[in-house]
Amino acid sequence: MHINDHTSTIEACRFCFMCRHVCTVGIVSGRESDTPRGRGLILSKIQKGYIAYDEDLVETVYRCCLCGMCETWCKAGCTPPTAALAARADIVAKGMAPERVRRIRENLVGTGNPFGLPPRDRFKAIAGGNGLPERADVLYYVGCDAAYRQPEVAGAFIKILRAAGIEFSLLADERSTGKALSILGYRDDARAAAESLVKKIRASACKVLVTTCPSSYDAFKSDYPAMGLDLSGIEILHASQYLDRLLSEKRIAPRRHLAAGATLLDGTYLGRHHGIFEEPRRVLATVLGSEHSEMIWSREMAHAAGEAGGVFQLLHPELSLGLAARVLDQAAQAGASVLAVTCPATKAALLAADRDGMQVRDIVELVADGL
Numbered sequence: 134m135h136i137n138d139h140t141s142t143i144e145a146c147r148f149c150f151m152c153r154h155v156c157t158v159g160i161v162s163g164r165e166s167d168t169p170r171g172r173g174l175i176l177s178k179i180q181k182g183y184i185a186y187d188e189d190l191v192e193t194v195y196r197c198c199l200c201g202m203c204e205t206w207c208k209a210g211c212t213p214p215t216a217a218l219a220a221r222a223d224i225v226a227k228g229m230a231p232e233r234v235r236r237i238r239e240n241l242v243g244t245g246n247p248f249g250l251p252p253r254d255r256f257k258a259i260a261g262g263n264g265l266p267e268r269a270d271v272l273y274y275v276g277c278d279a280a281y282r283q284p285e286v287a288g289a290f291i292k293i294l295r296a297a298g299i300e301f302s303l304l305a306d307e308r309s310t311g312k313a314l315s316i317l318g319y320r321d322d323a324r325a326a327a328e329s330l331v332k333k334i335r336a337s338a339c340k341v342l343v344t345t346c347p348s349s350y351d352a353f354k355s356d357y358p359a360m361g362l363d364l365s366g367i368e369i370l371h372a373s374q375y376l377d378r379l380l381s382e383k384r385i386a387p388r389r390h391l392a393a394g395a396t397l398l399d400g401t402y403l404g405r406h407h408g409i410f411e412e413p414r415r416v417l418a419t420v421l422g423s424e425h426s427e428m429i430w431s432r433e434m435a436h437a438a439g440e441a442g443g444v445f446q447l448l449h450p451e452l453s454l455g456l457a458a459r460v461l462d463q464a465a466q467a468g469a470s471v472l473a474v475t476c477p478a479t480k481a482a483l484l485a486a487d488r489d490g491m492q493v494r495d496i497v498e499l500v501a502d503g504l
């Protein structure tokens with residue numbers, strides 16, 4: 134069992150309440166089984182053979198949004214999200230994945246995106262997204278959410294690259310990184326997707342790989358090296374880092390500032406996993422012409438809106454709405470009317486909550502607006 138690699142977390146968590154009050158999903162659902170302690174109890178009993186997975190227990194394993202808030206809070210170094218991922222791999226190996234999980238996997242394997250939309254339409258809705266070269270020093274990896282659900286984010290990034298005079302390319306046959314497949318528990322499929330994408334990236338001969346998608350950034354920076362896949366020699370950047378560089382080098386400059394109060398939502402992958410907190414803040418300060426107002430929960434302690442690989446909202450639309458509502462409440466408490474994000478999937482999840490009086494914009498869009 135894959136969970137045997139996480140026995141220390143499972144055994145510690147099942148006795149411990151210390152992060153229950155910060156668990157992103159547990160707070161919204163009010164279910165003990167959604168917290169690290171509850172899941173630790175379940176996985177411990179499964180590991181010892183006292184109980185076996187059934188429909189309810191499988192569901193519980195897939196309800197963690199992988200935000201990592203518990204890890205940040207934990208003083209014992211425990212890692213509940215990676216234990217949950219191991220449990221998902223066990224569930225997949227037993228052929229017990231829920232039907233909607235299997236459907237998303239079929240979409241990812243068949244069409245290269247979790248929505249099952251035609252691969253030929255991947256860049257169709259992106260302004261300026263067609264007719265680009267397949268080789269240039271800078272490769273923009275768009276990602277599934279910016280390609281299909283938030284094409285305005287991809288269009289805004291392309292507008293900025295053009296304004297800065299950057300020669301860049303897109304992969305004509307871009308597909309998912311495989312991150313979502315590993316999040317769902319399909320490790321072999323995830324590896325196959327990753328190997329295929331690495332070959333395409335290498336074939337593009339790029340020197341810089343930049344993406345507007347934080348989960349793709351995490352895949353390139355963390356997952357691929359862990360799989361032994363080689364992107365060495367290629368600089369990997371999230372769009373917020375690239376914008377920060379373009380602004381500091383004065384290759385782009387805002388002509389006007391945003392005339393509304395804004396706050397910033399830190400992300401799980403960018404912030405908590407990779408410590409990218411300052412670059413989005415410097416970019417947003419340029420957009421505003423001043424500092425933004427911080428939300429009560431920010432930086433390492435930011436509340437997630439369910440960004441995990443772009444699939445959490447597809448798996449749990451109701452829970453995702455609850456997560457989004459909490460973040461939107463915090464943004465309103467910060468006195469903002471614009472909530473800036475650094476992730477197209479997070480933007481889509483927040484927009485689904487449909488909150489009057491709060492604009493949700495990717496910082497890429499905010500920069501493009503000011504050019």
Ligand code: SF4
Nearest residue numbers: 146149151152207211
């Ligand atoms: S992650 Fe740490 S704080 Fe949370 S339940 Fe486990 S041991 Fe306790």
Ligand code: SF4
Nearest residue numbers: 156197198200201203
């Ligand atoms: S990763 Fe987030 S949702 Fe999952 S148990 Fe930890 S705090 Fe809760």
